[in-house]
Amino acid sequence: MGRWEPDARGRMAQAALELYLDPGYEQTTVADIAERAGVTERTFFRHFADKREVLFSGSEQFQRVVLAAIEAAPEGAPPLDAVAAGMDAAAAALQSQPDPTFPRRRAAVIAANPSLQERELLKMATLATASARALVARGAEPGEAAVAAEAAGAAFRLAFERWTTSDEPLDLRALVADGVARFRALA
Incomplete structure (x- = not known):
């Protein structure tokens, strides 16, 4: 070539x-x-x-997708609903990638390398902090915003792990929604 x-x-x-x-x-x-x-x-x-x-060059775009969806959530939506909308938008973006195998292969590479795992955790922590700030900008109390952002982030991480390791075709958006629903049930 x-x-x-x-x-x-x-x-x-x-x-x-x-x-x-x-x-x-x-x-x-x-x-x-x-x-x-x-x-x-x-x-x-x-x-x-x-x-x-x-492996991480798309992090800024990923964060922009989440934050735009949080900002676009209906006025008055509870913080968890607003940040769940952000995670849903991120899931939709991942599912519509031109190469549907990329997320699974990327996850396998990261899972095999501790320094990459650390970087992935840092990316998600940065996303949670930015999401909490976006919720505060919408009027949420800072503590509630932080809890909602962390909960939705955890729901996303668990859903993503299941999505990328399953031998069956799964719907990432449905997995994220289920994770958020489970958090609500626990709360």
Whole structure:
């Protein structure tokens, strides 16, 4: 494949994911990714800060989807309902990705590497903090906003884990909604 083929970023993400699964994340270098994608290392670094960012480069967009849905929730909606709408929007976005296998493969790579697990937890903690701020901006009391954001985040994480590890095709949105409903029942 020539260097000037379109969608270098997509090719690099695909190549990285394939290499992270075999031979493994730790064994894969940026040079390996660039070679498999048919680009130079310099091109790789124009798109990603390091090899870890291939897996986390969508975090900001993911957060924007959640926060936009929280903001768009009906006026007067309880904090948990508003943040659940954000998690539902995130689930819908994940389910509609062009490559439906990407989330499952990405999750497998992260599950196999403790430093990537730590980064994933940090991403979700950052999302919970941003979600709580968005709820406060809607008028929620800060403590209630924090609890709602953490609860919906936990429901999302558990649903996502089940979705990515199941051998059956599951609906992520339904799993998230079920998780939020279970939290309500416990509360």
